[in-house]
Amino acid sequence: xxAIEELFExxxxxxxxxxxxxxxxxxxxDLTKFHFKNCQxxxxxxxxxxxxxxxxxxxxxxxxxxxxRLFKSQKIQSIPDNEILKVLTSSGTxxxxxxxxxxxxxxxxxQVKALASIITSYIGNKRLxxxxxxxxxxxxxxxxxSARGAGLVGLSNFGRNHFFALDENMELxxxxxISYIEKNRSESILIFGFTFMVWQYFFKKLKDANVKIDLxxxxxxxxxxxxxxxxxxxxxxxxxRELFNQFNLKRIYNFxxxxxxxxxxxxxxxxxxxxTPNFAEILIRSFEDWSVLPAGKxxxxxxxxxxxxxxxxxxLLTEDLGTIKGIDNCKCGRxxxxxxxxxxxxxxxxxxxxxxxxxSVLSTSR
Numbered sequence: 404x405x406a407i408e409e410l411f412e413x414x415x416x417x418x419x420x421x422x423x424x425x426x427x428x429x430x431x432x433d434l435t436k437f438h439f440k441n442c443q444x445x446x447x448x449x450x451x452x453x454x455x456x457x458x459x460x461x462x463x464x465x466x467x468x469x470x471x472r473l474f475k476s477q478k479i480q481s482i483p484d485n486e487i488l489k490v491l492t493s494s495g496t497x498x499x500x501x502x503x504x505x506x507x508x509x510x511x512x513x514q515v516k517a518l519a520s521i522i523t524s525y526i527g528n529k530r531l532x533x534x535x536x537x538x539x540x541x542x543x544x545x546x547x548x549s550a551r552g553a554g555l556v557g558l559s560n561f562g563r564n565h566f567f568a569l570d571e572n573m574e575l576x577x578x579x580x581i582s583y584i585e586k587n588r589s590e591s592i593l594i595f596g597f598t599f600m601v602w603q604y605f606f607k608k609l610k611d612a613n614v615k616i617d618l619x620x621x622x623x624x625x626x627x628x629x630x631x632x633x634x635x636x637x638x639x640x641x642x643x644r645e646l647f648n649q650f651n652l653k654r655i656y657n658f659x660x661x662x663x664x665x666x667x668x669x670x671x672x673x674x675x676x677x678x679t680p681n682f683a684e685i686l687i688r689s690f691e692d693w694s695v696l697p698a699g700k701x702x703x704x705x706x707x708x709x710x711x712x713x714x715x716x717x718x719l720l721t722e723d724l725g726t727i728k729g730i731d732n733c734k735c736g737r738x739x740x741x742x743x744x745x746x747x748x749x750x751x752x753x754x755x756x757x758x759x760x761x762x763s764v765l766s767t768s769r
Contacts, residue, residue, distance in 0.1 A: 533562020
């Protein structure tokens with residue numbers, strides 16, 4: 404059994420730090436060698452940095468990383484074009500360059516398996532009736548998906564009898580929504596949407612219409628960035644409080660992730676922290692010298708994952724700021740690193756699915 408197989412065999416969030424790091428370094432070392440051999444741009448970068456992939460990497464901190472922005476300007480893949488199953492594009496407002504991430508069958512299957520391991524540890528193994536706070540037009544072309552579309556397709560696997568709550572004009576189908584909820588009243592309902600869209604098209608629409616719906620047994624999963632909501636003084640705490648007041652909705656989970664490492668999502672726990680799953684890790688690096696910072700120090704987030712085999716995305720320096728809170732000792736009981744995301748690096752482009760959609764909406768209304 405190789406490192407990746409062993410990481411998947413173990414129950415999610417059950418591995419202590421020393422065991423996890425041992426398995427991760429094995430898988431990451433193999434990926435570094437593989438991508439060096441099969442991806443010319445990656446090989447050029449490591450060669451110019453005098454990094455020999457055959458060397459022994461003793462710590463995950465030593466695994467070479469790429470800036471996530473590089474995927475916007477370069478074609479970076481480790482598979483021939485005839486093996487490409489789908490192409491994912493990052494979020495971006497009009498005029499921005501977007502990342503293009505190629506997936507083959509193996510990487511796609513690993514990412515689906517990883518997502519299932521994470522999500523089912525929160526909601527259970529049973530497929531639930533599902534409300535998607537979006538329009539079905541977002542996922543019409545499954546061979547070329549935006550980050551938003553990839554998120555919808557990925558999370559839709561955990562639901563059944565899917566109801567898309569918005570029409571093509573992004574208007575809430577209120578009567579149909581109420582009918583769907585009443586029809587599935589005897590079960591827990593899974594709700595998924597990007598943060599700004601949940602707030603703008605679901606919560607605000609129903610609150611303004613003075614429509615109160617009891618979603619006490621529902622589960623909301625959302626993601627996509629907070630920048631535009633924070634400009635409206637809507638923090639994570641305000642978001643949760645307002646949705647509870649309007650819908651009696653208690654189980655609300657945010658997650659952090661990106662299309663450049665799709666599948667390796669970091670889910671929020673009941674204590675309000677984001678957690679690294681078995682097959683992924685984060686490091687926090689200093690602005691000044693790129694050194695790895697200890698828990699409690701704010702810096703640039705580096706995301707690490709053993710999933711990407713079709714492209715060298717296994718170690719990426721993001722454009723997000725974060726702080727590690729602790730490792731293996733969160734009160735929620737999940738092992739692994741737990742952390743906060745504090746926002747974007749100053750002057751970095753707006754990239755989250757939620758934020759870029761919010762920007763496009765707000766731009767047209769100015």
